[in-house]
Structures are given as structure tokens and as C-alpha cells.
Amino acid sequence: MNDIRRTILWVIFGFSMVLLWDKWQIHNGNKATFFPTPPAQTASAPAVAASAAGAASVPVASSAAPGAAAQPPAGSPVQPAATPRERVTVSTDVLRLAFDTDGGSLVQGELLKYPEMGDKAKPFLLLDESADRVYVAQTGLIGGAFPTHKTPMALVPGPRELKDGENELQVRFESPDLGGVKLVKTWMLKRGAYDIAVRHEVVNTGTAPVSPQLYLQLVRDGNKPAGESSFYSTFTGPAVYTEAKKYHKVEFKDIESGKAEIDKSSTNGYVAMVQHYFATAWLLADGVQRDNFVRKVDANLYSVGMIAQLGEIAPGQSKSMDARLFAGPQIETLLEKLAPGLELVKDYGWLTILAKPLYWLLDQLHKVIANWGWSIVALVVLLKIAFYWLNAKAYASMAKMKAINPRIQEMRERLKDKPQQMQQEMMRIYREEKVNPMGGCLPIMIQIPVFIALYWVLLSSVEMRGAPWIGWIHDLSSPDPFFILPLLMTASSLLQTALNPAPPDPMQAKMMWLMPLMFSVMFFFFPAGLVLYWLTNNILSIAQQWIINKRMGVPPQFNLPKFR
Numbered sequence: 081m082n083d084i085r086r087t088i089l090w091v092i093f094g095f096s097m098v099l100l101w102d103k104w105q106i107h108n109g110n111k112a113t114f115f116p117t118p119p120a121q122t123a124s125a126p127a128v129a130a131s132a133a134g135a136a137s138v139p140v141a142s143s144a145a146p147g148a149a150a151q152p153p154a155g156s157p158v159q160p161a162a163t164p165r166e167r168v169t170v171s172t173d174v175l176r177l178a179f180d181t182d183g184g185s186l187v188q189g190e191l192l193k194y195p196e197m198g199d200k201a202k203p204f205l206l207l208d209e210s211a212d213r214v215y216v217a218q219t220g221l222i223g224g225a226f227p228t229h230k231t232p233m234a235l236v237p238g239p240r241e242l243k244d245g246e247n248e249l250q251v252r253f254e255s256p257d258l259g260g261v262k263l264v265k266t267w268m269l270k271r272g273a274y275d276i277a278v279r280h281e282v283v284n285t286g287t288a289p290v291s292p293q294l295y296l297q298l299v300r301d302g303n304k305p306a307g308e309s310s311f312y313s314t315f316t317g318p319a320v321y322t323e324a325k326k327y328h329k330v331e332f333k334d335i336e337s338g339k340a341e342i343d344k345s346s347t348n349g350y351v352a353m354v355q356h357y358f359a360t361a362w363l364l365a366d367g368v369q370r371d372n373f374v375r376k377v378d379a380n381l382y383s384v385g386m387i388a389q390l391g392e393i394a395p396g397q398s399k400s401m402d403a404r405l406f407a408g409p410q411i412e413t414l415l416e417k418l419a420p421g422l423e424l425v426k427d428y429g430w431l432t433i434l435a436k437p438l439y440w441l442l443d444q445l446h447k448v449i450a451n452w453g454w455s456i457v458a459l460v461v462l463l464k465i466a467f468y469w470l471n472a473k474a475y476a477s478m479a480k481m482k483a484i485n486p487r488i489q490e491m492r493e494r495l496k497d498k499p500q501q502m503q504q505e506m507m508r509i510y511r512e513e514k515v516n517p518m519g520g521c522l523p524i525m526i527q528i529p530v531f532i533a534l535y536w537v538l539l540s541s542v543e544m545r546g547a548p549w550i551g552w553i554h555d556l557s558s559p560d561p562f563f564i565l566p567l568l569m570t571a572s573s574l575l576q577t578a579l580n581p582a583p584p585d586p587m588q589a590k591m592m593w594l595m596p597l598m599f600s601v602m603f604f605f606f607p608a609g610l611v612l613y614w615l616t617n618n619i620l621s622i623a624q625q626w627i628i629n630k631r632m633g634v635p636p637q638f639n640l641p642k643f644r
Contacts, residue, residue, distance in 0.1 A: 168235055170251055172242040172269050175276075175407070176203065183229035184253030184265040186217040189407050191274075191358070195546065197307050197558070206358055206407055214381060215300035215353070217360065217405055219280065221292040222387070225259035232256075233265070247271045260286020261393075274408025275363070275418055282390060283398040291392045294401055296362040297385025298353045299377060302332040305355045309605070314356040314540070315427060318374050318384035322349035327424035329354070330374050335382050340374050351384045352406075352425050357542040357557075359425040363404040363418070364388060409542040412439055426540055434533035442537065452556055453549025456538065456609055460616040463534070464624070467527055471624055484509060531617065535610060544609045556609035563604055565611040570600035572618035579625060 167187065168179045178188035189207030196202045207215050220228035227233070236252035248270050255263040262285050268277040284290050304316055318330045322343040334340040343349070347369050352361035362385065364370055370386040377383050393399050406418060410426040428435035441462070445455040464471070487509060495502040538544060544556040552562055560566060573596035603611050 165232065166235075168240065168251065170240045170249060170269065172249060172273075173271055174274060175269065177207075177267075177269070177276075179251060179253070179267070180209075181233050181235055181253065183218060183220060183227075183231055184233045184255075184267075185219070185229050186267070186276075186405070186407075191408060194409060194542075197545075197555075200546075204358075207360070213301055213303065213306075215298075215360075217296075217298055217362070217407070219265065219278065219294065219296045219403070221261065221263055221282065222295055223292045224261070224290060226261045226290075226292050227255035227258050227263040231258065231263075233263075242269065242271060257285045259290070260284060260288065261290055261292060274414070275404050275406045278403045278405055279400055280403070281398055281400045282393060284393040284395050287395050289392050289394050292390050293387050294390055294403075295385055295387045296351075296364075296403055296405075297383045298351065298360055298362065299381060299383045300353055302380045302382055308356060316355045317353070318382065319352045319354050319425060320349065320372050320374070320384065321352070321421045321424060322346040322372075323420070327421060327427075329427065330384070332382055335374050335376050342372055342374060344373070345369075345371050348420075350419055350422060351386050352422075353384060354425050354427070356540070357410055357545055358408065359406070359410055361406045361419075361422060361425065362386060363406065363422075365402065368401070410540070411542060412436075413443065428533065428536045428540065431529060431533040431536060434530055435537050438530075438534050439537045439541065442541075443543075446543070451549065452543055452547040452609070453553065453612060456556075456613050457616050459534070460613055460620065463530065464617070464620045467530075468624075470526060471621070472628060534613060538609045538613055539607065544607065547609075549608070549612065553608050553612075556612070557607045559605055560608045560611060565608055565615055566600065566604040566606075569603055569611055569615040569618060570597065572615060572622060573597075573600055576618060576622055576625075579622065579629075 166181050168181065169188075170177055170179070171192075174191065174193050176190040176192055177186060179185065180187045186207060187209040188205070190203040190205050192203045194204040196204050207217065209216050218229035220226075220231070222228070233253040233255045236254060238250060238252065240249075240251075242249045248268060251267040251269075253265045255265075262283040264279075264281040264283065266279045266281070268279070270277075280294055282292055282294075298318075302317075304313075308314070308316075315329055317332050318335070319327060320330065320342040321327045324346065325343040328342055330340045330342065348366045349372075350361045350363045351372055352359055364386065368388055370388045372384075372386045374384045375382070388401060390399050390401060404418075406415075406422070408414075412423045412426055415423040415425065424432075438459070442455055442459050445458045445462075446452055449455050449458060488506065491505050491509070492502060495505060538556075546554075547556045548554045549556055552564065553560065574593070577592055577596055603614065
């Protein structure tokens with residue numbers, strides 16, 4: 081019965097790991113468990129530029145079915161003569177942005193506080209429109225031959241850098257009159273902020289009333305971000321949040337196949353593009369009616385956005401609508417302050433209810449310790465303290481089983497040809513010794529979701545990116561460069577196995593040693609922060625098991641493998 085208990089524990093552990101692993105792969109549309117096939121490369125530079133410029137389809141007629149969202153136009157109307165197209169670069173203390181005078185669109189965004197993983201001297205490039213990738217933020221008007229994200233606009237002269245002592249920087253674009261409408265777009269950047277206010281002022285310059293609609297969209301290619309691990313996958317793609325349907329991720333493949341399901345009409349929420357550690361999102365004020373959409377723009381180009389009604393504007397009158405664009409790191413405490421539900425772009429999946437308090441506790445520990453590595457260690461220590469009595473019951477049950485194991489082994493050998501009598505005798509021994517052979521399972525099963533949730537917290541937290549611990553660990557989000565932590569974790573897993581009594585079945589005995597080795601291989605490619613957490617948990621578990629065994633009079637013994 082003791083070997084059955086151990087087998088069940090390994091099955092639970094193995095199933096949990098496989099489920100977690102496959103969830104990653106299925107969640108990200110990958111078929112292979114290890115080393116998923118790289119996605120198709122982006123189109124050539126001219127094709128990409130053309131596709132990005134035409135990031136929307138022919139507008140839906142006003143007689144469209146109720147609830148159908150009009151889409152931004154595929155091509156803009158004939159444009160009047162304008163100043164030459166250029167890129168305008170502006171910077172604050174945390175952002176360096178490039179705007180295209182065609183449409184006043186945001187076509188490049190660097191996060192100055194976050195270096196590129198491959199080149200620490202360069203800031204992380206989140207938004208970009210180049211031969212290699214497309215990821216841009218666009219806005220414009222539909223409902224007539226109005227200014228769009230393709231309309232050449234004039235840049236109003238002004239400062240392009242946030243000076244010391246200044247808290248706000250404005251970038252203003254003005255369109256020509258098109259269809260009796262002029263669009264004035266003003267981007268307002270603030271010191272230390274990753275959310276950018278965008279004011280759209282629509283002026284009716286004609287002689288008849290107009291009813292334009294404002295669209296806001298994010299367009300990007302379907303490739304995984306550069307530098308992503310090929311050993312595990314995280315979600316990249318659009319997301320839509322409304323109070324009615326909450327947070328909903330949309331796979332690129334579902335957009336392509338027409339299977340994407342989102343809340344298409346709402347008066348709240350946001351649309352976003354999400355990737356590991358970073359996100360962009362368009363935000364409108366609550367109460368503003370908007371239609372949400374996701375769609376394929378071109379070969380390997382996709383968009384997510386929303387369309388807001390501006391209402392009728394009389395001749396000579398104007399209307400304004402304010403929006404905000406977030407473009408930055410997935411810092412949970414920052415996102416919570418910007419908009420309801422925005423923190424969900426940092427996705428913990430089905431374990432959110434456990435992961436959020438674990439992140440909060442980790443963040444509080446970091447405020448005291450000021451080192452993310454030691455904060456991880458401290459958090460695991462606190463969890464082990466919280467689960468001390470559950471673990472104590474599990475290890476006490478294991479110790480009792482270990483104490484009577486020689487008696488069980490002798491009985492099994494003596495009655496090996498009488499299985500029914502063997503089972504009866506085994507149950508009699510358990511009753512006499514007051515041992516529950518399954519007593520070590522339940523406490524461990526209860527803890528598994530908590531530790532998997534912590535696993536997700538460490539994997540998804542941008543705070544780990546570039547964060548040092550000690551000595552050779554300069555980045556907790558990257559694998560250990562010398563594999564010291566994975567080797568120590570493997571050794572600790574094998575030590576745990578050696579402390580347990582060897583199963584009588586030779587095949588089970590081999591599996592008891594092979595399974596920790598198989599699972600340990602994955603950790604050689606995992607971020608150092610994850611390995612540190614698992615290693616700390618192993619060491620504390622070994623210490624507690626050792627102490628309880630000695631307290632119960634069961635001296636620790638090392639049962640080495642026999643593979644002959």
C-alpha cells in the first residue's frame with residue numbers, strides 16, 4: 081500500500097506538470113510540446129508598409145444590421161497637397177515615441193527604463209513599423225470622406241522633449257478639411273507615465289451637419305516577439321475587456337478562421353494587444369458607447385479596436401473625445417490604477433484567484449527586502465510556514481509508513497503467493513499501527529494549486545526581467561547561465577527521493593528515480609527565478625521531513641537506486 085501511495089503522489093505531480101505545460105502550448109496555438117515551430121516570417125518591407133497603412137476594410141453602410149460595427153476604411157479619400165511625410169520623435173523620462181505625420185499615428189515606442197534582453201545598452205522596443213515587424217497605434221474618422229490614419233497631417237511646432245521641471249509634453253497634428261471635417265489630434269505625455277492622453281477634436285468646416293465616428297485601433301503582425309523562449313510559450317495577441325464578459329483573449333488563428341468571440345458593443349472596458357511582460361491598450365471613459373472589433377488586416381497582420389459615436393456636429397461647431405493609450409510594462413499595481421480590469425492583461429489564467437494575493441505578498445516583501453530573489457525565498461518560507469501543519473501531517477504519515485515498512489516487506493514476501501490473504505494482513509497491520517496509507521496525499525494535493533499559482537506569478541511578472549539576485553544571477557527572468565540552480569534543484573529532488581523508502585516493485589523503484597530527473601531537465605531552460613522558488617521549496621521540504629522523521633524516532637536513511 082505504501083508503494084501505491086507514492087505512485088499516486090507521483091501521478092498527481094506528473095499530471096499537474098503535464099497539464100500546466102500543455103495548457104501553455106494549447107493556449108498559444110502550438111502543437112508541439114517542446115520547441116514549437118517558429119511562426120511564418122513577416123512580409124517584405126513594401127508589403128508590410130502597405131498593409132499597415134490599409135489597416136481597415138470598406139466601411140459598413142449605415143443600414144447595417146443592428147450591433148454590426150463599422151470598420152475603418154481600407155483607403156483614404158483623395159488627399160489634398162500636404163507637407164512631406166516625416167517621423168516626429170518625442171521623449172519623456174520613460175518613453176521615446178515616434179509619430180507618423182500621415183494620420184498622426186504612433187509608429188514606434190521605446191521603454192527607456194527597460195533594456196533589450198540581447199543588448200542592455202538599447203531600450204526595449206515595444207511599438208515599431210519596419211521591415212521586420214509591425215506594431216502601431218492608429219486613430220481616425222469614418223462615416224464619410226473624413227480624415228483617417230492615412231491622411232497627411234500638419235505637425236504644430238512645439239517642444240519634442242520633456243525638460244527638467246516640466247510634467248507634460250504635447251504633440252499636436254491637424255488634418256486638412258476633408259468631407260467638410262477637420263481633425264485635430266493632440267497627444268499628451270506626462271512625466272513617469274506610460275498612459276498617453278489623446279484628444280480628438282472634430283470641427284465641422286462644411287455647410288451641412290455631419291455624424292462622424294471615431295475609431296481607435298492597434299495593428300500588429302502575428303509573430304511572436306523577438307527573444308521569446310522556444311522552450312515555453314506565453315500569450316501574444318489581442319484582448320478585449322468589458323464588465324459584461326470580463327477579460328477575453330483572442331488567438332490570431334481564431335481571427336483568421338472567423339471564430340473570434342468578443343463583446344461587440346459596450347459602454348465600458350478596453351481593447352489591448354498583449355505579449356509577455358508588456359501590453360498596449362486603448363481606453364475610453366466609462367459611459368461612452370463603443371463597438372469593439374478584431375479582424376485580419378492583411379497577410380499576418382491583425383487589428384483590435386473600437387469605434388465610438390461622436391453624434392451630430394452642426395456647421396461651424398466642433399466636438400471632442402478624449403481617449404488614453406497605455407503602452408508599457410505589465411506592473412499590476414500600476415495597471416489597477418489606470419482602468420478597471422486592466423491588470424488582467426497580466427494573465428494568470430484559471431489560478432488568478434490565488435495568484436493575485438501571492439503577487440501582492442511578493443510585492444510587499446520586495447518593499448522591505450529590496451531584492452526580488454530574496455523576496456522569492458522569503459515568500460516560499462512564509463508559504464511553508466502557512467502550510468506547516470498540513471506538511472507535518474503528511475510527513476508524519478510518511479514516517480509511520482517508513483517505520484512499519486520492514487514489517488510490510490516481510491509480510492509481502494511471506495504471502496506473495498496469497499494475494500487475498502496479503503491484503504487482509506496488510507490492512508490488519510495498518511489498523512494496529514493506526515496508519516492511514518493515504519494520509520500523505522491530501523495535504524500535498526491541497527498545496528499544488530498554490531505553488532502552481534506562484535509559478536505563474538513569477539513567470540509573468542515583469543519585475544523579474546533584468547532583476548539580479550546574487551553573484552552570477554544577474555537576471556531572474558533568464559536561465560541560469562552556469563546551470564548551478566538547476567543542478568542544485570535536481571540534486572534536492574533526488575535527495576527527497578532517497579529519503580523515502582524504496583518501493584518493493586522494481587519498476588516503481590526505477591520510476592521513483594527517473595521522474596524527478598525527467599522533470600528537472602525542464603528547469604535547465606526555465607527562468608532563474610522559477611528555479612530559485614522550486615529549489616527553496618525542495619530544501620525546506622527536506623528539512624521539515626528530516627526533523628519530523630527524527631522526532632518520530634525514524635532515523636533518516638538513504639535508499640539509493642538499483643537499476644540492475
